[in-house]
Amino acid sequence: MDLTQLRAAFCGRLHTEAGEMAPFLTDWRGKWTGRAIAVAQPDTAADVAAVLRWCHLHRVPVVPQGGNTGLSGGATPDTSGQALLLSLARLKRVRAVDPLNHTLEVEAGVTLQQVQDAAQEAGCLFPMSLAAEGSCTIGGNLATNAGGVQVLRYGNARELCLGLEVVTAEGELWNGLRGLRKDNTGYDLRDLFIGSEGTLGVITAAVLKLFPMPAARVAAFVAVATPEQAVGLLQLAQARLGPGLSAFELMSDTCIGLVEKHVDAARLPLAERSPWYVLLEVSQHGAGGQDEAHALAALEALLEIALDRGLATDAALSASLAQFRALWALREDISESQGAEGKTIKHDISLPISHIADFIATTDAAIAREFPGLRLVVFGHLGDGNLHYNLSPPAERSRPEDAAAFVALEGPLNRLVHDAVSARGGSISAEHGLGVLRRDESARYKSPIELKLMRAIKAALDPLNLMNPGKLLDLEAKETPR
Numbered sequence: 001m002d003l004t005q006l007r008a009a010f011c012g013r014l015h016t017e018a019g020e021m022a023p024f025l026t027d028w029r030g031k032w033t034g035r036a037i038a039v040a041q042p043d044t045a046a047d048v049a050a051v052l053r054w055c056h057l058h059r060v061p062v063v064p065q066g067g068n069t070g071l072s073g074g075a076t077p078d079t080s081g082q083a084l085l086l087s088l089a090r091l092k093r094v095r096a097v098d099p100l101n102h103t104l105e106v107e108a109g110v111t112l113q114q115v116q117d118a119a120q121e122a123g124c125l126f127p128m129s130l131a132a133e134g135s136c137t138i139g140g141n142l143a144t145n146a147g148g149v150q151v152l153r154y155g156n157a158r159e160l161c162l163g164l165e166v167v168t169a170e171g172e173l174w175n176g177l178r179g180l181r182k183d184n185t186g187y188d189l190r191d192l193f194i195g196s197e198g199t200l201g202v203i204t205a206a207v208l209k210l211f212p213m214p215a216a217r218v219a220a221f222v223a224v225a226t227p228e229q230a231v232g233l234l235q236l237a238q239a240r241l242g243p244g245l246s247a248f249e250l251m252s253d254t255c256i257g258l259v260e261k262h263v264d265a266a267r268l269p270l271a272e273r274s275p276w277y278v279l280l281e282v283s284q285h286g287a288g289g290q291d292e293a294h295a296l297a298a299l300e301a302l303l304e305i306a307l308d309r310g311l312a313t314d315a316a317l318s319a320s321l322a323q324f325r326a327l328w329a330l331r332e333d334i335s336e337s338q339g340a341e342g343k344t345i346k347h348d349i350s351l352p353i354s355h356i357a358d359f360i361a362t363t364d365a366a367i368a369r370e371f372p373g374l375r376l377v378v379f380g381h382l383g384d385g386n387l388h389y390n391l392s393p394p395a396e397r398s399r400p401e402d403a404a405a406f407v408a409l410e411g412p413l414n415r416l417v418h419d420a421v422s423a424r425g426g427s428i429s430a431e432h433g434l435g436v437l438r439r440d441e442s443a444r445y446k447s448p449i450e451l452k453l454m455r456a457i458k459a460a461l462d463p464l465n466l467m468n469p470g471k472l473l474d475l476e477a478k479e480t481p482r
């Protein structure tokens with residue numbers, strides 16, 4: 001295809017050499033690799049619009065990409081080599097801060113960490129936090145409706161966004177950059193684009209909600225015997241701490257064992273091992289000078305009751321920033337430590353919290369029965385009902401043919417886990433999106449009417465199916481009513 005007109009249409013970079021394109025064509029984990037006619041890196045929203053107008057004119061599919069850290073294959077093109085990879089990474093301006101309105105306007109390619117830093121410079125907090133924050137972009141966070149570790153208190157990406165600027169599939173620039181907390185003026189277009197994984201349009205900028213900076217944050221690492229106890233502890237913590245409870249994470253001893261094995265500095269902060277642990281965080285606002293002491297006192301009082309009621313067996317509190325970070329590192333290093341063990345099979349599920357303990361007990365038992373020897377690596381944002389219900393092959397099997405045999409179990413394991421999730425009214429993608437990884441799985445569990453409505457939205461906003469085709473929704477599939 002002749003790219004001369006495209007090259008002339010915008011000011012950013014256009015890569016066509018294989019070596020230049022390669023980093024954009026494989027995802028962060030190296031699970032998917034695709035091909036593209038070119039990689040476009042525009043510098044401004046107007047340039048993005050110019051690129052999309054060209055794509056629309058020439059019927060070229062577009063795959064938007066931010067930091068390329070997504071875990072569902074949504075930012076990788078297919079292998080046909082027909083699509084243009086559109087990287088938003090050079091849209092990097094922090095456009096405006098409004099400390100009185102508690103809002104920040106940023107372009108799509110600003111990384112999550114840069115957003116947090118810009119908020120901090122204005123004396124405010126942008127609370128979204130996840131392990132990929134140094135690389136993922138706010139555009140990608142919104143396109144996937146990302147979660148992370150502060151959702152319990154502040155909500156997902158959707159709850160943190162007030163307005164969007166979007167380039168449509170036809171290359172028109174929609175300015176929806178409203179900094180309003182109330183706006184009942186018809187269909188909410190912003191909410192359509194959030195979580196649409198690049199299949200409806202390209203997010204070029206956003207107005208984000210800011211919050212007062214907490215005066216103190218303290219954490220506790222708590223031993224609990226069972227997920228049931230962890231749920232009981234969550235209920236108690238919510239009742240005692242109210243909005244002061246800013247994170248509540250669950251992890252099994254297997255997870256912590258992997259972190260100790262692969263991260264030199266990692267140490268269990270408790271004298272005895274326990275089958276499960278909870279990491280909980282308390283944020284204190286404006287108690288005046290005694291903030292840290294107040295937060296610690298609240299946490300100590302909670303843990304005393306929890307120990308008394310048999311909801312916990314032991315606990316360690318962070319008495320310094322270094323200890324706070326060390327406790328959080330135990331949780332945040334789980335994914336990478338599991339990756340260091342070889343192939344993984346991951347499930348990013350959410351359930352009503354009342355069903356979590358039963359789900360874990362029943363599904364663990366079914367897996368032990370039907371797939372003996374597999375290691376369960378279960379952790380997640382219990383406060384949001386979100387588990388990363390992951391599996392690793394048996395420790396003693398490390399030959400290449402063992403890895404292949406393990407990967408072949410993905411389909412049957414997905415069926416077992418996702419059926420158990422669906423039976424309890426849960427979701428098979430809590431925060432990572434569908435991409436290509438869970439597109440067909442999701443269609444299995446959604447009702448025909450829900451799929452029909454989703455296809456109608458796609459057809460209305462992208463009638464030529466040029467926006468990230470093949471991701472999130474299969475337009476060809478025919479449902480058989482369940």
Ligand SMILES: Cc1cc2nc3c(=O)[nH]c(=O)nc-3n(C[C@H](O)[C@H](O)[C@H](O)COP(=O)(O)OP(=O)(O)OC[C@H]3O[C@@H](n4cnc5c(N)ncnc54)[C@H](O)[C@@H]3O)c2cc1C
Pocket residue numbers: 028063064065066067068069070071073074075088108129130131132135136137138139140141142143144145146147148149197198199201202203204335431432435468471
């Ligand atoms: C170590 C690690 C930890 C993680 N932890 C979490 C976690 O706790 N919670 C969580 O939710 N996720 C987590 N993730 C997943 C990932 O970081 C998020 O999905 C993130 O939001 C992706 O942002 P990105 O900029 O990298 O997007 P990409 O990977 O580049 O793209 C993701 C999807 O969004 C689309 N897209 C990207 N930018 C735009 C845009 N500007 N306009 C329209 N569509 C766009 C792409 O086409 C693709 O479908 C983690 C990932 C890693 C590697």
